[in-house]
Amino acid sequence: MNHNNKGKIRRRVPQIRLTLRSAALILAVLVGLGLMFLGVGIVLLADNERDRQSDSIQGLISTVERTAEIAVFLQDGELAQEVVAGLEQNSSVQAVTLRDDQGQVIARSAPGNRGQAVSAGTVRRPIGSPFTPGQIIGSIELTPDRDQLERQVILRIRPAILFFLIFLAVTGATLLVVLYWQITRPIQTISRRLHRMDAASGERIDTPRSHENNEIGTLVGDVNRIIDRMAALVATERSLRLQRELEETRFRAIFDNAGSPIFLVNPNGVLKSFNLAFSRTLAADASAEAGGQQGLSLYSLLGDSGEAMRDLIGEAASSGRPQTAELEVDLPMGKRWYQMVVNPVSDDEVQGIANDITEHKVAQKDAEEQATTDSLTGIGNRLGFDRHLATVFESCRRRSDRHIALMMLDLDHFKELNDSHGHQAGDQALAKVAERLQHVLRGGDYLARLGGDEFAIILDGPLDDQALEVIADKIIASLNQPLQLPDGAQGHVGVSIGIAIHDRREEAANALIKRADTAMYAAKAAGRNTWRRAPEEAAAG
Numbered sequence: 001m002n003h004n005n006k007g008k009i010r011r012r013v014p015q016i017r018l019t020l021r022s023a024a025l026i027l028a029v030l031v032g033l034g035l036m037f038l039g040v041g042i043v044l045l046a047d048n049e050r051d052r053q054s055d056s057i058q059g060l061i062s063t064v065e066r067t068a069e070i071a072v073f074l075q076d077g078e079l080a081q082e083v084v085a086g087l088e089q090n091s092s093v094q095a096v097t098l099r100d101d102q103g104q105v106i107a108r109s110a111p112g113n114r115g116q117a118v119s120a121g122t123v124r125r126p127i128g129s130p131f132t133p134g135q136i137i138g139s140i141e142l143t144p145d146r147d148q149l150e151r152q153v154i155l156r157i158r159p160a161i162l163f164f165l166i167f168l169a170v171t172g173a174t175l176l177v178v179l180y181w182q183i184t185r186p187i188q189t190i191s192r193r194l195h196r197m198d199a200a201s202g203e204r205i206d207t208p209r210s211h212e213n214n215e216i217g218t219l220v221g222d223v224n225r226i227i228d229r230m231a232a233l234v235a236t237e238r239s240l241r242l243q244r245e246l247e248e249t250r251f252r253a254i255f256d257n258a259g260s261p262i263f264l265v266n267p268n269g270v271l272k273s274f275n276l277a278f279s280r281t282l283a284a285d286a287s288a289e290a291g292g293q294q295g296l297s298l299y300s301l302l303g304d305s306g307e308a309m310r311d312l313i314g315e316a317a318s319s320g321r322p323q324t325a326e327l328e329v330d331l332p333m334g335k336r337w338y339q340m341v342v343n344p345v346s347d348d349e350v351q352g353i354a355n356d357i358t359e360h361k362v363a364q365k366d367a368e369e370q371a372t373t374d375s376l377t378g379i380g381n382r383l384g385f386d387r388h389l390a391t392v393f394e395s396c397r398r399r400s401d402r403h404i405a406l407m408m409l410d411l412d413h414f415k416e417l418n419d420s421h422g423h424q425a426g427d428q429a430l431a432k433v434a435e436r437l438q439h440v441l442r443g444g445d446y447l448a449r450l451g452g453d454e455f456a457i458i459l460d461g462p463l464d465d466q467a468l469e470v471i472a473d474k475i476i477a478s479l480n481q482p483l484q485l486p487d488g489a490q491g492h493v494g495v496s497i498g499i500a501i502h503d504r505r506e507e508a509a510n511a512l513i514k515r516a517d518t519a520m521y522a523a524k525a526a527g528r529n530t531w532r533r534a535p536e537e538a539a540a541g
Contacts, residue, residue, distance in 0.1 A: 031168060
């Protein structure tokens with residue numbers, strides 16, 4: 001047997017079972033109702049037959065009643081026996097007994113004729129005198145043959161039972177035929193059509209004949225509407241699939257040819273895919289090919305910036321929103337700055353793009369340096385001093401063990417040098433002063449020219465009174481050395497220094513500057529070319 005025939009058998013069996021189950025259910029209901037009504041009918045027929053038989057027995061007794069009266073009146077046993085024998089000729093009689101008014105038996109049935117006489121169901125009728133009305137002279141007792149009576153009852157109800165069985169057979173056969181032609185066959189036709197049709201092409205099912213206006217016709221209409229919707233959905237899905245494939249092709253072309261590194265990672269930083277620009281830059285040290293490499297970690301590729309990238313991806317994954325950060329990455333080609341933009345695309349995937357902003361960062365740094373550098377001396381200017389002091393103050397607020405000192409410097413006799421030798425000589429003298437100050441200061445100290453001949457020094461790190469005195473004395477000694485001027489002459493300047501230590505967390509930067517300025521003017525008042533430290537009690541101001 002081939003597979004097609006097996007498929008047909010498998011499809012047909014459930015439909016035949018549907019017909020049989022439906023017919024069996026209906027027949028079961030009919031049989032139940034029929035048996036109920038048949039039982040009631042049988043009981044009624046049996047009762048009617050018994051009543052008829054009872055009337056027949058009474059009529060039988062009435063036919064011999066006159067003879068029985070004479071036999072009992074004359075005490076004629078022979079005549080009485082003839083009456084008994086005549087009654088026994090009836091098949092429905094089992095036993096007969098004639099008695100006188102004293103209860104003495106005049107005649108009775110022979111014991112072996114139809115079994116022993118029984119008293120159950122015995123019919124007894126008094127016998128009156130044939131000559132004296134109303135006088136009872138005996139009785140006649142007749143016992144019906146119950147087996148014979150039951151057989152007659154069965155004979156009467158047998159046609160009803162036979163008719164009922166024939167009715168069930170005809171009804172069952174009719175139901176099977178009707179169910180097959182009206183339900184099963186149309187369903188088989190619809191099923192075969194469904195199995196052969198191509199729903200994507202929009203084929204429809206024809207409604208079986210004579211079923212256009214019933215439930216099967218409605219079912220076919222509903223199925224056709226579902227097919228139409230499926231065909232529309234398939235067409236839409238096909239169109240969307242083609243569109244998606246086209247978009248994927250376009251995206252892949254953009255992805256592969258983009259100038260910026262593009263990558264796809266999981267939350268653990270394992271790269272799942274990346275483009276050619278990524279493999280040439282961020283992954284150049286790993287010799288990774290575009291597309292992806294099993295187990296390659298983005299965090300490891302970024303080196304010291306890996307943890308910052310981990311935090312960025314974690315924040316994007318937890319918030320579900322794009323995140324941006326600027327990271328400096330140490331690559332074989334040198335240090336580069338990247339603007340990392342990461343965007344979660346699923347629960348376990350984050351897409352990122354790395355825009356190289358190194359040139360922007362360099363330009364920004366150059367601009368900041370120019371903005372914060374004194375063009376004459378090459379040291380910090382007023383803006384640079386303010387920014388650096390604010391940064392140091394912020395660090396001191398976070399770290400209670402950090403202390404700084406501020407020195408405010410004002411050159412002595414600089415105006416005379418500038419007036420005597422000209423502004424060019426004055427500018428050269430300022431540059432020489434800045435150079436000498438840088439040689440005296442430590443690596444972590446910050447030197448700035450605030451304007452004119454005024455300088456400021458931010459001393460960072462652990463400082464005690466002795467260390468401050470040593471630095472101040474070195475500055476004074478260094479600046480007291482003659483300055484070589486452009487015209488070959490030598491110039492001389494001094495310096496007055498004011499020192500203030502920042503040891504109160506609540507003190508503002510302006511307050512510290514004011515204290516250092518006050519100490520510097522105190523040094524000038526003390527004869528110049530010396531230093532003074534701001535008193536502790538002035539810190540509250």
